[in-house]
Structure formats: structure tokens, C-alpha cells
Amino acid sequence: MNITSRNPAPPVTTPLYHSLLLDFSLALRNVLRQRRRSYIAVIAIGFGVVAMMLAAGFIEWILHETREDAIANQYGHIQVVRPGYHDRGQADPYAFLLPKSSPALSALEHTPGVQSIAPRLAFNGLVSHGESTLTFIGEGIDPAKDPALRNLHVVKGKLLRTGNDKGILMGAGLADNLGVKPGDTVVLLVNTASGGINAVEGPVTGLTFTAMKGIDDSILRIPIGMAQSLLRVSGAHVWIATLRHTEMTDAVVARLKKERALQDFEIVPWTHLADFYNKTVDLFSRQIGVVKLIIALIIVLSISNTMTMNVMERTVEIGTAMALGIKRKRILTLFLMEGLLVGVLGGALGIAGGLLLAYSASAIGIPMPPAPGMTEGFDASILITPRIVLEAAALSVTTTLLASVYPSWRASRLVIVEALRHNR
Numbered sequence: 001m002n003i004t005s006r007n008p009a010p011p012v013t014t015p016l017y018h019s020l021l022l023d024f025s026l027a028l029r030n031v032l033r034q035r036r037r038s039y040i041a042v043i044a045i046g047f048g049v050v051a052m053m054l055a056a057g058f059i060e061w062i063l064h065e066t067r068e069d070a071i072a073n074q075y076g077h078i079q080v081v082r083p084g085y086h087d088r089g090q091a092d093p094y095a096f097l098l099p100k101s102s103p104a105l106s107a108l109e110h111t112p113g114v115q116s117i118a119p120r121l122a123f124n125g126l127v128s129h130g131e132s133t134l135t136f137i138g139e140g141i142d143p144a145k146d147p148a149l150r151n152l153h154v155v156k157g158k159l160l161r162t163g164n165d166k167g168i169l170m171g172a173g174l175a176d177n178l179g180v181k182p183g184d185t186v187v188l189l190v191n192t193a194s195g196g197i198n199a200v201e202g203p204v205t206g207l208t209f210t211a212m213k214g215i216d217d218s219i220l221r222i223p224i225g226m227a228q229s230l231l232r233v234s235g236a237h238v239w240i241a242t243l244r245h246t247e248m249t250d251a252v253v254a255r256l257k258k259e260r261a262l263q264d265f266e267i268v269p270w271t272h273l274a275d276f277y278n279k280t281v282d283l284f285s286r287q288i289g290v291v292k293l294i295i296a297l298i299i300v301l302s303i304s305n306t307m308t309m310n311v312m313e314r315t316v317e318i319g320t321a322m323a324l325g326i327k328r329k330r331i332l333t334l335f336l337m338e339g340l341l342v343g344v345l346g347g348a349l350g351i352a353g354g355l356l357l358a359y360s361a362s363a364i365g366i367p368m369p370p371a372p373g374m375t376e377g378f379d380a381s382i383l384i385t386p387r388i389v390l391e392a393a394a395l396s397v398t399t400t401l402l403a404s405v406y407p408s409w410r411a412s413r414l415v416i417v418e419a420l421r422h423n424r
Contacts (some may be wrong), residue, residue: 027337030310031345037306042346044302045400048295049350049392050357055291056391057358057382058366059284063277064383067246070277072151073210075270076118076240077249078256080108083266085237086273093122094193097235098265107261108241113252115244118145119236121227125190127220129180136174137218138188140227140236147242148221157182157206165225167205173217175207182206188222192232200230292391296399299346303403307339311411318411319420332412339404340397347396351389358382 031038071077081089082096089096098119099105108117121140126133143149143160152159152169160167168186170178180186182204189199202222210216228234243252249269256267271278311318318331365379 024337027334027341030314030334030338031341034310037309038342041303041306041342042349045299045343045346045396046349046353048299049347049396050354052292052295052395053351053354053384053388053392054357054361054382056288056388057354057384058380059288060385060388061381061383063281063284066277066280067274069151070274071246071270072147074148075273076147077243077246077270078241078253079268079270079273080104080239080241080256080262081237081266081268083264085266086268089122089237093237094233096237097233098237098239100235103261104259104265105239107259108239108256111241111252111255111259113243113248113255114241116145116147116242118142118147118240118242119224120146120238120240121224121231121233121236122238123190123227123231125188127174127178128187128189129178129184132178134174134178135218136188136220138190138227139219139221140224141221142224145242146240152208153210155207155209157204159206160221160223161205164205165223166200166202167223168202169206169208169221170204171216171219172207172209173213174220175204177217180204188230190230194232198230198232200226202226292395296395299396299399300403303339303342303400304407306342307335307404307407308410310338311335311407314411315414316420318414319416319418322414322416323420328412332408335408335411336401336404339400339408343397343400346400347393350396351392354392355384355389358384 080098082098085096105117108114119140119142123138123140124136125138127136139148141148141160143164144162149159155172160169168188170180170186175181178186184204185201186204187199187201189197192198208216208219210219222230224236241252243249249271253267253269256262321331322328362381362383366381368378368380
């Protein structure tokens with residue numbers, strides 16, 4: 001009777017695994033042996049990684065704030081309009097009105113990921129107070145659902161409230177030019193859909209500030225019911241869809257385009273409308289790319305010099321190892337491992353330092369002067385994302401490996417006899 005043991009045989013360490021483990025141990029010892037030189041190399045890599053993380057994190061924060069501000073105050077996450085509204089709507093706005101209620105609106109409200117739907121009605125005209133009259137750009141909004149009201153900074157007065165059918169929320173610059181304050185009554189004069197003229201009188205409930213002088217000098221917002229009565233229309237120009245997270249935009253847009261009830265409408269994500277944001281991303285991406293290239297060149301030159309010095313000082317050791325039968329490929333692998341270890345240590349040090357400095361600077365705040373077109377400065381922060389951490393780790397590892405290639409290849413190509421007679 002053959003009895004087969006049910007216990008599996010113990011795993012056998014393969015020669016390749018054993019060789020790599022031994023080479024790793026030797027590489028670590030060689031790195032620790034040249035401590036001063038290794039410390040300098042690790043610190044150089046760490047400083048480079050910290051600089052890259054702080055620069056990238058600062059730009060990431062600017063882009064994030066610009067994105068969220070554009071979504072909240074201007075575009076929303078997704079806009080549903082009549083086809084051609086964004087191209088020809090300024091010339092003939094009344095030809096692109098959306099219905100007040102329809103199956104499409106119901107489909108929007110029940111789409112997964114959509115938090116709320118708010119109608120907006122765009123118009124313009126003249127606003128008067130006393131003997132002063134100025135032009136304005138207006139929006140009729142739903143005070144309960146429109147995302148713009150959740151992020152507006154009110155300088156004086158209060159935001160529009162549900163149930164207040166006559167309130168006017170005015171930009172601080174427009175109010176200053178007109179000479180009004182919260183509680184004052186102004187008159188709005190517009191052209192109606194039929195070609196006539198209509199006017200409405202209402203109190204100024206509050207003054208808002210967006211830091212964009214061009215917007216603050218011309219914008220005012222009123223309840224959408226008041227706007228519809230003023231223009232003598234029903235419905236709106238745009239349905240603003242607010243999502244739970246900005247990252248869901250592409251998925252929700254794809255889902256909405258498949259909805260049968262929305263086939264006669266145009267689904268426009270915020271990325272297609274925020275031209276300033278898109279150009280800012282393109283500009284800053286090029287700038288951070290240049291920064292990464294400079295840091296990579298500094299690391300490559302630093303590590304290449306360190307590895308070359310290691311090869312020169314250990315020429316006799318390399319010759320002895322090859323004379324004892326160590327293959328050139330293994331010599332190459334050993335020096336590449338040394339470079340990799342230095343890169344990993346420098347990257348870890350840089351990532352830890354970058355995170356610490358980023359969180360500290362964000363907690364304190366970075367005072368910034370007013371940007372072009374803005375009237376006030378702001379406190380900036382540094383936003384470190386997982387992508388930035390991965391890029392920092394990749395930068396430290398790839399640059400050190402690249403810098404180690406030539407010194408490692410040079411060490412593996414030494415002639416044994418000449419190596420043994422080195423320094424004699």
C-alpha cells in the first residue's frame with residue numbers, strides 16, 4: 001500500500017530568489033558603508049522630491065479652487081439646454097427656452113448621482129436708483145436649489161430666501177457704482193419676449209463679492225419667479241444639475257445622453273464651458289512639467305556622480321569579484337540595486353518631508369496678493385493628492401535608476417587584470 005503524505009513539501013528557495021536576496025543585502029551594506037556620500041545623495045533626492053511636491057501641491061490647490069468656484073458660481077456640474085443655446089442664445093435667447101415641466105426634467109431629477117436640479121433664466125437690461133442708471137447682467141435662480149447661493153460671499157445684507165418673490169441680490173461693485181445698499185429699492189427695466197418693455201421694482205436684499213471685478217460690477221440675481229414675470233415667459237434657459245462629487249461628471253453625462261427623454265436636449269458638462277479653467281490647467285501643467293524636468297536633471301547628475309565615485313573607489317573589489325567567477329551581469333545588477341536603494345530612501349524622506357511641510361503650510365495659510373482681475377488677496381494652501389505622492393515616488397526611483405545605468409555598466413565592463421592593478 002502506497003501512503004502519500006497530505007502535507008505539502010516545504011517550499012524550496014530558488015537560486016534566482018536567493019541570488020537577488022544576497023545582492024540586495026550586499027547593495028544595502030555598500031550603501032551604508034559609504035555613509036557620508038549616501039547621506040548627501042539621499043538628502044539631495046529628498047530636497048528634490050519636497051520641491052516637486054510643494055510646487056505640484058500648490059498648483060493642484062489653485063486648480064481645485066478655480067474648478068470648484070467655476071462650478072458653484074457659474075456653470076454647475078452639468079447644464080441641460082436647447083441645442084445651440086451656447087452658440088446662438090445671446091442673439092435670440094427667447095428661442096431657446098426650456099419648458100417649465102417635462103418628462104426630461106423628471107428623468108434628470110431621478111438620475112443616480114444627481115443631487116439637485118435648478119432652473120436658471122438669463123437676461124439683461126437697465127437698473128435704476130434715483131438718477132443713476134446702469135446696465136446689468138441678470139440671472140433668475142431658484143433660491144432653494146441653485147448651487148451659486150451656497151458659495152456666494154455676502155458683504156452686506158442677506159442671501160435670497162425661498163418665499164421672497166421680490167428680493168434682488170446685487171454684486172458689490174454694481175451696488176457701489178449705483179450708490180445703493182441693502183434695503184434700498186431699485187427698478188429693473190428689460191425687453192420682453194414680445195419685443196415690448198417691462199419693469200419691476202424690488203428691494204436689494206444683499207451685496208455679494210466674488211473677487212472677480214468684472215462680475216461684481218455687472219451681476220445681479222433675482223428669484224426665477226420674479227424673472228419670469230419680468231420677462232413675461234415661463235420656463236428657463238438652463239437646467240443646472242448639481243452632482244454629489246465633481247469626479248462623477250463624466251459618468252453622469254454618459255448616463256444622461258442615453259436617456260430617451262433627453263434626446264432632444266444638449267447635455268453640456270462644466271469642462272466644455274470653463275474655458276479659463278482649461279487654459280489655466282494647460283499653462284500650469286507645462287510649468288510643473290518644467291519644474292519636474294529640472295529636478296530630475298539635478299537628481300540624475302547628483303546620483304550619477306555618487307555612483308561613479310563608488311565605482312572608482314571599488315575598482316579592485318570589482319576586479320576581485322569577477323576573478324572569483326562573479327558574472328558581469330551580476331555586477332551590473334548589484335550597482336543598479338544600490339542606486340535603487342538610494343532612490344527609495346531619498347524618495348521616502350522627501351515624501352515624508354513634503355507631506356509635513358504641506359500640511360503645516362496649509363494650516364498656517366499662504367498669503368497671496370490679488371490675482372489679475374481680482375480686487376482682494378487670499379490665503380492659499382497646498383493640496384497633496386495620491387497622484388502627486390505617486391509621481392514623487394516615481395521621480396525618485398526612475399531618476400536614480402537612470403543615473404545608475406552608466407556607472408553600473410562601466411563597472412560591469414571593467415577588465416579584470418586592469419581592475420586588480422588599479423591604484424598600484
